[in-house]
Amino acid sequence: MAAELRLSRENLNAPFVRKVEELSGQNVFACYQCGKCSASCLFAEHMDLLPNQVVRLVQLGDEGVMGARAPWVCAACLACSVRCPRGVDVARIMEALRQLGLRRGLTPVELRLTPDLPQIALVGAMRKVTP
Amino acid sequence: MNRLVYFPGCALKDQAQGYEAATLAAVQALGYAVQELPRWNCCGTVYALAQDDLMRHVGPVRNLIRAQEQGATELLTLCAMCYNTLSRSALFVRNPENLRRINAFMDEEEDYRGGVRVLHLVQWLAEIGPERLARAANPGLQGLRIGAYYGCTLLRPKEVAVDHPEKPEIMEGILAALGAEPVLFPERVECCGAYLAVTRPEAVRLRVGSILLSAAHHGAELVVTACPLCHFNLRERRPLGAPRLPVAYLGEVLAWALGTQPIPEEIARTVGVRR
Amino acid sequence: MNQVGVETKTEMVTVYIMGQAYKVPAGLTILKAMEYAGFRLTRGVGCRGGFCGACATVYRLPGDYRLYADLACQTPVRDGMYLALLPSTPAERKPYDLRKVKPGGxxxxxxxxxxxRCVACNTCTKACPQKLEVMDAVQAALRGDVAQVAELTFDCLSCGLCTLRCPAEIPHYHVWQLSRRLYGAYLAPKAEHLRRRLQEMREGKFQAELDRLMSLSKEELRELYKAREIEPE
Structure with a gap:
């Protein structure tokens, strides 16, 4: 039953959730899914999951979120982080997912290099999407 | 003469050379001697958000050590991204355990002791004060309608924000003191897409279109920024049909206002036509 | 120390080469010690004089966490040294046409x-056997200061030790070579005397003399060679 939502102690305490919490320094369960992060996100239209959905899947211990495009679309602009009513730094959760992915050998983002790109853009992109 | 120790960053030595030259001349005209930090290195442009990513604090803290070696308590930046990474790493090593670990790694350097305040040009100009800027503003900006575009890194996170992260007025205050008419527009605090220029240029173009449209609709004749990446995106990653709004650096309009650099023909014409 | 009536023995030290212990005479370089131990080196050795950069080696010493990097031909063995020769560094050199590229970032x-990707960790600088300011050169490259890169890396031997140690995976020595070429082609002041001499050659100033030399017999050339002007020592 694919549509079944299983909430279990094992899922909530999954090593994956603890790793995301450890890397992000955030309590992912502080999020009550108001969606303000997604409303603030200027890049949500390019994402496959809204930022609040990403956090929800992390709460549920769903490692499938590692395959999502959303963290790799995030520009770390921190609009979500300054506006979260629960003080969750969503950008740090996105970074934790990127780092976890990169450390497992995932490099889902292609660098689209053109000769006019300044180093300020290259340095930023390299730090966010290369291991 | 008061001395300022200054961290340029890579952009100001390359594509943003005009920003550096204009600003340094203007700052000197305001009575300050600017000394470039010796042997500085890249700030990293984006702050490491992962808790265990210590390595990416090494570069910023190394720069703080260079400032400490100069006996500086303040380090001036013109680039918003440099300001953000350097000031956040400075906050990061306020935690004694973080400081100890970073110092232990950089065993070839003297220990960083804390105590360097990273300062962005907008903060420095605000601290100089509007009266002093207004006195020095000759020929001034002659009522030029300028939309200040803050972008992200001067305002977020709150801990390093140069002003209120949602409702900043610091750049408008400076521009008004210099004789411009500041134009507020809703997109002024929203991201330009930053380094997505490398991975998702189409997302950047959409953002740049929105920002320029927002500024133009609210009557701006010129958009001013303090970030070389915003400047690049706003100029070089415009979508088709975007308003043909000129974009300049804050330091450039400062230089025009103080008369250390002439107002470019293109801008002067805009103002002339309106009057 | 030599003492009368006491047999002189060569002092021996123990070194670990690729995990295996060998007793070798103290005072040998790493390279000679490896050969003493029976290794026949066909790669990872070149000029033996510290100039070619072929014999990059990493080692540790007992009780010291540091990973040292040096040239095997220039570094004496020490007791307890644990070493590995690194005969080559995999690093891709990108193709370019020097006449078509600009001397900049x-x-x-x-x-x-x-x-x-440089994080300014300075590991490259610590690895350099030439004691170059490698990280400063990376930083200069990042901001497009080709002249500064050329200046800082003039003495680089392309041994590749910085490149192997770099967490950002930068192929340093290829960047340095490109920078020096760009510097030479576009930025270095042109030597006026060279231009003049080339002009003279093109105009045939030395042609008669060359023709005369070409017409001489082997004997005549030998005599001429013996009688050549030699700079006083």
């Missing part, structure tokens, strides 16, 4: 965008 960054 745009060229360096478009050929080697990984320069933008």
């Amino acid at each position: 745009e060229t360096l960054l478009s050929l080697y965008p990984e320069l933008a």
